[in-house]
Amino acid sequence: MSLVIENLSAGYGKVPVLKDINLHVEQGRICALMGRNGSGKTTLMRCINAILKPVQGRVSASGREIAGLRRIEIARMISVVPQSSHTAFPFSCLEMILMGSAARVKAWSAPGREELHKALQIMGEVGIQHLGTRPFNQLSGGEKQLVMLARALFQDAPIMLLDEPNAHLDFSNQHKMMGLMREVVKKRGVTALITLHDPNLTLYYCDQVLMIKNGRAIAEGPTSAVMKEQTLRQVLGENIQTDFTRGGLQVVTPRHRRGATGPTPKTKDKEADSCGATIVNGVVS
Amino acid sequence: MGPDSIVSENPVGRSRSARGFVMRNRGWLFLVLFFVASLAVSLCVGRYRIGPAGVAQLIFSGLGLDGVMRAPAQETQLIFWNIRLPRIIMSFAVGCGISSAGAVFQALFRNPLAAPDILGVTAGACFGAAMAIMFFTHLTLAIQGSAFVFGVIAVSLAYLLASRSWDRSAAVLVISGIVVSAFFQAGLSILMYVANPYDQLAQIIFWIMGSFHVASWAKVQTTLPVVVAGTILLSVFSWRLNLMTQNEEEALSLGIDVFRWRMFYVVTSTLMVAISVAAVGTIAWIGLIIPHIARYLVGPDHRRLIPVTALLGGSFLMLMDTFARSVLASEIPISIITSIFGAPFLGYLVINSGSMGEKSELGN
Numbered sequence: 001m002s003l004v005i006e007n008l009s010a011g012y013g014k015v016p017v018l019k020d021i022n023l024h025v026e027q028g029r030i031c032a033l034m035g036r037n038g039s040g041k042t043t044l045m046r047c048i049n050a051i052l053k054p055v056q057g058r059v060s061a062s063g064r065e066i067a068g069l070r071r072i073e074i075a076r077m078i079s080v081v082p083q084s085s086h087t088a089f090p091f092s093c094l095e096m097i098l099m100g101s102a103a104r105v106k107a108w109s110a111p112g113r114e115e116l117h118k119a120l121q122i123m124g125e126v127g128i129q130h131l132g133t134r135p136f137n138q139l140s141g142g143e144k145q146l147v148m149l150a151r152a153l154f155q156d157a158p159i160m161l162l163d164e165p166n167a168h169l170d171f172s173n174q175h176k177m178m179g180l181m182r183e184v185v186k187k188r189g190v191t192a193l194i195t196l197h198d199p200n201l202t203l204y205y206c207d208q209v210l211m212i213k214n215g216r217a218i219a220e221g222p223t224s225a226v227m228k229e230q231t232l233r234q235v236l237g238e239n240i241q242t243d244f245t246r247g248g249l250q251v252v253t254p255r256h257r258r259g260a261t262g263p264t265p266k267t268k269d270k271e272a273d274s275c276g277a278t279i280v281n282g283v284v285s
Numbered sequence: 286m287g288p289d290s291i292v293s294e295n296p297v298g299r300s301r302s303a304r305g306f307v308m309r310n311r312g313w314l315f316l317v318l319f320f321v322a323s324l325a326v327s328l329c330v331g332r333y334r335i336g337p338a339g340v341a342q343l344i345f346s347g348l349g350l351d352g353v354m355r356a357p358a359q360e361t362q363l364i365f366w367n368i369r370l371p372r373i374i375m376s377f378a379v380g381c382g383i384s385s386a387g388a389v390f391q392a393l394f395r396n397p398l399a400a401p402d403i404l405g406v407t408a409g410a411c412f413g414a415a416m417a418i419m420f421f422t423h424l425t426l427a428i429q430g431s432a433f434v435f436g437v438i439a440v441s442l443a444y445l446l447a448s449r450s451w452d453r454s455a456a457v458l459v460i461s462g463i464v465v466s467a468f469f470q471a472g473l474s475i476l477m478y479v480a481n482p483y484d485q486l487a488q489i490i491f492w493i494m495g496s497f498h499v500a501s502w503a504k505v506q507t508t509l510p511v512v513v514a515g516t517i518l519l520s521v522f523s524w525r526l527n528l529m530t531q532n533e534e535e536a537l538s539l540g541i542d543v544f545r546w547r548m549f550y551v552v553t554s555t556l557m558v559a560i561s562v563a564a565v566g567t568i569a570w571i572g573l574i575i576p577h578i579a580r581y582l583v584g585p586d587h588r589r590l591i592p593v594t595a596l597l598g599g600s601f602l603m604l605m606d607t608f609a610r611s612v613l614a615s616e617i618p619i620s621i622i623t624s625i626f627g628a629p630f631l632g633y634l635v636i637n638s639g640s641m642g643e644k645s646e647l648g649n
Contacts, residue, residue: 087395089392091586102539107525
C-alpha cells in the first residue's frame with residue numbers, strides 16, 4: 001500500500017508546525033524522516049495517522065484519503081510504534097501485544113486461541129518469546145520498544161509508522177531493530193515511515209528520506225541523493241561531514257570535536273565528496 | 286531473527302505462566318468460598334438471631350416445601366423475608382455496582398487510585414438528597430429520585446464542561462469532575478447551613494453516611510435491575526477496557542474510538558453508581574479498594590477483573606453491612622465501617638505497591 005502526502009500543513013491551535021509537506025512512499029519501501037528536535041516529525045506522524053487534523057492538504061493510502069475514515073478502518077491500514085510507552089496497570093507483555101488485534105476483534109469479543117498463536121509467533125519473530133508473562137512496566141526501555149514493535153506487527157497493517165524506534169536501544173539492538181524492519185518490509189510488503197536521528201542508520205537501512213527543518217521539507221528523495229553533506233548541514237546542524245569507511249560505506253561524522261582528546265577528523269575537500277557519492281550509489285542500493 | 290534473540294533468555298518464562306494459572310484458579314475458588322461464607326453469615330447473624338437451621342426452615346417453607354421441615358414462627362418469617370433478605374440483596378447489589386464502576390473508572394483514567402465519584406456523581410447525589418429532605422419530604426420516593434437525578438446531572442455537567450475544551454484527554458474530564466464536585470459540595474453546605482438543625486440536618490448527615498436500614502423490596506426492584514444489566518454490559522465489553530488503559534493516541538491507533546467508548550463506559554457505570562447511592566447514601570472506599578484486591582487475585586486483564594470485582598464487591602459489602610447492623614446495639618452507618626476496613630488497607634497497598642507488581646501513582 002503506497003502512502004501519499006500532498007501539500008500538508010498542520011499545527012496546534014493557531015501555531016503552524018508543518019507547511020506544504022509532500023511525500024510519496026511506494027509499497028515495500030522504508031522512508032526515513034529526519035530533522036532536529038521540534039522540527040515537526042511527530043506532528044507529521046500524527047497527521048498521517050489522523051490523530052491531528054491537518055489545516056490543509058491530504059494524506060492518502062492507495063488512493064483512499066485517511067482523514068475521512070473511521071478509527072477501526074485506519075487501524076487496519078496503519079500501525080504505530082510510539083516513542084515511549086507506559087501502562088498504569090501491570091499488564092503482561094502478551095496482554096499488551098494482544099491489544100494489537102482490536103481492529104479485527106468484535107467489540108463484544110476478545111482475541112481467541114487463533115490470535116494468541118499468531119501473537120506468540122510474532123513474538124518469536126521479534127525474538128521476545130521469553131517475555132510473554134513478564135509485566136510490561138518492569139522491562140528495560142529497549143525491551144519495551146521491541147514489545148511495541150511486536151504489537152504493531154501483530155496489528156498487521158500494510159503501513160507502519162515508527163516514531164524514533166531506536167531511542168532506547170543499545171548499539172547492536174539498534175541495528176537489529178532496523179534489520180528486522182528491512183526483513184518485515186521484504187516479507188510482508190509493508191510500507192514504513194521511520195523517524196531517525198542517526199544519519200548512519202538512514203544510510204544503511206532506508207530507501208528514501210524526507211528532511212524537515214522548522215516544519216518545511218528541505219529535501220526529499222532516494223537516500224543517496226538526499227544525504228549530501230550540504231543538506232545534512234542545513235538540516236541537522238553545521239557540525240557534520242560525510243566520510244567513507246575503508247570498506248567504501250558512506251558514514252556521517254562530526255566535523256570538529258570541541259574539547260575532545262584523540263585525533264581530530266580531517267575536513268575533506270569538495271572533489272573527494274562528489275567522487276565518493278558515486279561510489280556510494282553503487283554500494284548502498 | 287531466530288537464535289540470536291535481542292534480549293537475554295529467561296528460562297523461567299514457562300513455569301511463571303503455569304504458576305499464574307494456578308493462582309488464577311485459586312483466586313476464583315477463594316472468591317466463591319468468600320461469597321458463600323458471606324451469604325451464610327449475613328443470613329444468620331443479626332439482632333434477631335436466626336440459626337442455620339432456622340434459615341434452612343425459612344427457605345424450605347418459602348419454596349412451598351412445608352413438609353420437609355417444621356415451619357418457622359410468623360415473626361421470624363416476617364423479619365427474614367421483609368427486612369433481612371431485601372437488605373442482603375440490596376447490599377450485594379450496591380457493592381457489586383460501585384465496585385465494578387470503580388474498576389472501570391480506574392481503567393478509563395489510567396489511575397489505580399481513581400474512584401467512581403471522581404466525576405461528581407456522589408456530590409451530586411448528596412446535594413439532590415439534601416434538597417429532597419428539605420423541600421419534598423412528603424413525597425415517598427423523593428429522596429431516592431432526586432439523588433439519582435442530581436447524580437446523573439453532575440456527571441453530565443462534568444462531561445459538558447470537558448467537551449468545551451480543545452483537549453479531549455481524560456485528564457481534562459477529571460478536572461471538570463473536581464470542579465463540578467466542588468460546586469455541588471458548596472450547594473450541599475448551603476443547604477446544611479440553612480437546614481433545621483433538629484430534624485433536617487441530622488437526616489441529611491445520616492443520609493450522607495449511608496445505611497442499608499432503608500432497604501426494602503421496592504428499592505431492590507429499582508436498584509437490582511440497573512446493577513445487573515450494567516455489570517453484564519461491562520463484562521461483555523470488558524476486553525476493550527484493556528485498551529482504554531493505554532495512552533489515548535495508542536488506543537486510537539489500535540483502532541478504538543476512545544472518546545465514544547469512554548462515553549459508553551462512563552454512562553453505564555454512572556447509572557450504576559447513581560442508582561446505588563440514591564438508594565442507600567454514600568458508600569466510602571468500596572469502589573477504590575475492591576478493584577485493587579481483585580487485581581491482586583486475578584491480574585489486570587479486565588475480562589477477568591470486571592466479574593471478579595463485581596462478585597467480590599458484592600460479597601464484601603454484604604459482610605460489612607452485617608457487621609454494621611449487628612455489632613452494636615444501634616446501627617452503625619455503613620461508610621464508617623467501610624472506611625475503618627478500607628483506609629488501612631489502602632495504606633498497606635501504597636506501602637507494598639511494589640510487591641503487587643504495579644506502581645500506584647497519582648496523575649497520569
